[in-house]
Amino acid sequence: MAVRQAAAWCYRGGSISAEPRINDRIRVPEVRLVGPSGEQVGIVPLAKALELAQEYDLDLVEVAATARPPVCKLMDYGKFKYESAMKAREARKNQAHTVIKEMKLRPKIDPHDYDTKKGHVVRFLKQGDKVKITIMFRGREQSRPELGFRLLQRLASDVEELGFIESNPKQDGRNMIMVLGPHKKKTEAMAEAREAQAARKAGRQGYTPDAEAAAEEAAEAPAEAQPEASAETPSEA
Numbered sequence: 001m002a003v004r005q006a007a008a009w010c011y012r013g014g015s016i017s018a019e020p021r022i023n024d025r026i027r028v029p030e031v032r033l034v035g036p037s038g039e040q041v042g043i044v045p046l047a048k049a050l051e052l053a054q055e056y057d058l059d060l061v062e063v064a065a066t067a068r069p070p071v072c073k074l075m076d077y078g079k080f081k082y083e084s085a086m087k088a089r090e091a092r093k094n095q096a097h098t099v100i101k102e103m104k105l106r107p108k109i110d111p112h113d114y115d116t117k118k119g120h121v122v123r124f125l126k127q128g129d130k131v132k133i134t135i136m137f138r139g140r141e142q143s144r145p146e147l148g149f150r151l152l153q154r155l156a157s158d159v160e161e162l163g164f165i166e167s168n169p170k171q172d173g174r175n176m177i178m179v180l181g182p183h184k185k186k187t188e189a190m191a192e193a194r195e196a197q198a199a200r201k202a203g204r205q206g207y208t209p210d211a212e213a214a215a216e217e218a219a220e221a222p223a224e225a226q227p228e229a230s231a232e233t234p235s236e237a
Helices: 002-011 046-056 077-092 111-126 139-145 145-158 186-204 207-218
Strands: 030-034 040-045 059-064 071-075 102-105 130-136 163-172 173-183
Touching: 030 046, 030 059, 040 046, 040 139, 046 071, 046 139, 059 077, 071 077, 102 111, 111 130, 111 145, 111 173, 130 145, 139 145, 145 173
Parallel strands: 030 071, 102 130
Antiparallel strands: 030 040, 059 071, 130 173, 163 173
């Protein structure tokens, strides 16, 4: 019973660690050692590997526990963990998630409402997102599917510079659906958004290239000569 409980606790992650074994936590008689610069030292006793780690003021880190013998490397483990965390953070920051936005329209939509809806579609496509366009039919409108088809074709034509028809219009019950895909990849849109944000921030701080050039030109320009004071004395009345 106790064994099953312990096994269950381990399965839930209580005693399983993703951290590699380092220094005195390594429990093998010998290891295949890799030096600080990636050079192959060879198979050495564990005591010798720990001695070299102390000599270099580094950690002995087990990088391949399943190898026979296990592969260990001399490294600054704290620095390694920090750099790995920063790389993972940057990767998450630049990770592109495919997002499908949805825009709903009526077959007899008002021109002003159409322009508003189209503006949202344009914004979504510029952000690198897909857009699901849904035409909702009600009552007698269901007998006029060509109205929805023409509206979808019109919208696709209006935004063709930013997106393309990824899924052609098709009837789905009372609705007609079309999916637009962006020409621009999500990663490109994110990069451009960051550049635009940085440019706006620089502009608010007054560090635009034109302003900087003008400042340098003003600093290099010689000072204008001041007019000399008149040596004449005022005439006596």
